[in-house]
Structure formats: C-alpha cells, structure tokens
Amino acid sequence: MQYNLSKKYEWPGMYTQIRNFVSRCQTCLQAGRAVANTNFHMLTASTPGELIEIDTVGPLPCTPRGNKFIITAIDHFTKIAWARAVTHKSADCVLRFLTEDVLTIFPDAKNILSDNGLEFKSATTLKVMNEKGIHWKFGSPYHPETQGVIERFNDTIMRKLKKVCNFSHDTWDTAVHLAIDAYNKSFHRAVGCSPFELLHKETPLFSVDAGLVSKKHLKNFRTYTRNQEE
Template sequence: MNPIEIKEPFYQIGIDFVGPLPSTKKKKRYIIVAMDYLTKWPEARVVTRDTAEETAKFIYEEIICRHGCPRKIISDRGIHFKNRLIESLTERFNIKHNFSTSYHPQTNGLVERFNKTLCEALAKLSTNNDWDKKIPSILFAYRNKVHSSTKVKPFFLVYSRKVRYFDNNDPSDNERVIELLEDLPSIRRKAKEEILRAQSKQKEY
C-alpha cells in the first residue's frame, strides 16, 4: 500500500461510527468520529442513530463550518456513508469521497485506532449511561497529547500555540507570538516527515 499524500491541515479526513453503545439518559447510542490525517485532530459527536442524516449534519457542522472543506473524506462502505445524501453533500462542496475496502481496511486505520483509544477511555471514565458526558474531556486530552506519528500535539498544529490551562499566564509577549507563527510551517513540515516515516515502518511490517 502506497503512503497517503497529505498536503495541509484538514486536506484529508477519515470518518467512522462507534457503536451501538449502552443507551444514555438522552437515548444516545452512537459516536460519529472524524480525524484529520495531518494534524491528527479528532472531532466527535454523540448521536442517537447511525444514519445518513446524522453523518451529513456532522460533516457540515463539525468539519466544513469549523475547519473548511476538506479535499478528501475516507470512510467504510456502510449505508450511513455510501448513500445519495452524502454523495450530494460531497458533490456540492467539491469533496472527493474515498471508500476503504475489506481488502485494505487499514486505509482508514487512523480513525479506527482513535476509536480504540476513545472506547478505552470511556470504559475507565464512565458508567453505562453517562459516557456521553465524557466525550469533550477525552477529545481535549487527545488533542493536547504528543502524537506518536507527528511528534507534535494536534492542538499546536491547528492553533499554532500551546493550550492555555487554568494556571497559565496570559501570553502577551508579541515576540513569542511572532516566533510561533514563523515556526508553524516548519513544524507542520516536520510533522509530515514523521508521518511518512511512520507509514514507511508500517509498510516494512
């Protein structure tokens, strides 16, 4: 399998569903998840059903309106992804929709690995009917942890700054801000190199 070409943040997105899970108090049973292939930034939304309508709303509201239109979306061939509604959405916003296959399920392996991390965290942090309340905290933690492929935190690759915690001082140093902005292209370039290196190692195995 050839390495996946990644040109810029949110150029290529992987998307998947987790569930069915134990029903929450609000009758939610699924999580729809997306992951940016460059920055490794995850998005997730708790939903009642795994339908085309929920998928379309998630792509538009959480991806397009928040991060801009991706060039590519990768998903499996489930009916919530492969349908006329999603086809119309991707055509309207000029997004190429690629599907993973049973022969190459690793095509969307990035999202599947995050799903595993997400489920493990939910098992540790929640009871059967309150897991939906833990999703924001899990996303926050993942976005602010150094990723094994890029060697950089997703938050920094997206926002070009460190996350501000409760005890952080106000970053008022203009020189530091300028330095971060100037460094960001090289940091993203290094992140791409780390991704290609990781893909090369996976290919060897």
C-alpha cells in the same frame, strides 16, 4: 501529561512525580494499554484537510439521552479529530456532524474516506459533499487496513472516554467532548506535538492553568508562544 505540563511548568523532581502519579492512577491502569515505541508513520496527506477519515463506534450502552453511537473523524495530516455522541447511526447524523463540526475547521477539505456503511452512502450526503468540491472515497472491505488511522483513533478515544467518565455507562455521552479535547491537546508521535498545536500554532491551555496563573499572564503566554513560532 508530562508533555503538556513541561510546556508551562517546572519544579524539582517533576518527571519522577508525574510518572509515580500516573502509575498509581487506577482508572488509567484499567482503561489504558501499553504503547510500544514505533517509528513515525509517513503522513498520508501533505496538507491539512487533504484527507479526512470518518467512522462510527457502537452500539454503546444507551444513555438517558438516547445516545448509543459515536461518530468520529480525523484529519490525516494534523491528526486533529472530532467525535459526537448520537442516537442513531444514520446519514442525517453523519451529514450534521460533517457540516457542523468537521467542515467548520476545514471548509476546503478535499477528500473524505469511510468504510462502506450505509450511513455513509446517502445520496444527499454525497451530493452536498460534491457541491463543496469534496471527493468521497470508500475503503475496500477486503483491505480494512486502509482505515487504519481512524481505527487507531477510535481505540484511543474509547480509552480516554473510559478514563474521563470512570466507566459510567449512563453518562459517557456527556464526556465525549472532554475526551476529544484531551486527545487533541495531547502529544502525538506522528506529528511531534499535539494536534491542537499543529493546527492552531499555539500551546493549548487547560482549565488548571486558570487556577494557577492570572488571566493577564495567560494572555501574555499565548502572545509569547505565537511570537516564538513566528
């Protein structure tokens, strides 16, 4: 919160007020966890889309819409991530998720990494990825640390989801897009900015911005940040 606000706003006592506000947020206290200060991890990819990791979370409490699982994915270089609520942990759901969500951002992705779940071993999915020039890699069940990036992301997105939907078991699937948007627009220590900024080369805007400044100012702000980065 502090990182995103400081990019666009400033007022006397800002940082103290933000810390006090967050420290009193009961939802944040229940869903959050203490994060230790660690050194930056070396990136495992040298370009966007070089390595994308995919996984599934669940089963979760079944919602009125029948959703019980979340398919997640993260790009190792930019840390940009995706998540989709689904009814079944199936190969069809995985293929739709990849083609409709992930590959619309990285159509020239090089490698996809997953565990050995049956939903990832569909001959159809592997054939489609192969035709796109994408190599599918499977992590070793004896070395689960090879999926460490996606496991950490899954933990993060579940905590954000709990905050967004306030622990509601029957509406969590309607909040997945809000949780993933919050993650992608939040500061990430591994890349030194938010994944959104690294991917799009511009500062993200939030719904609150529209209520505080005019549309003309927001347009000018985007133009200004692009010019600064160029």
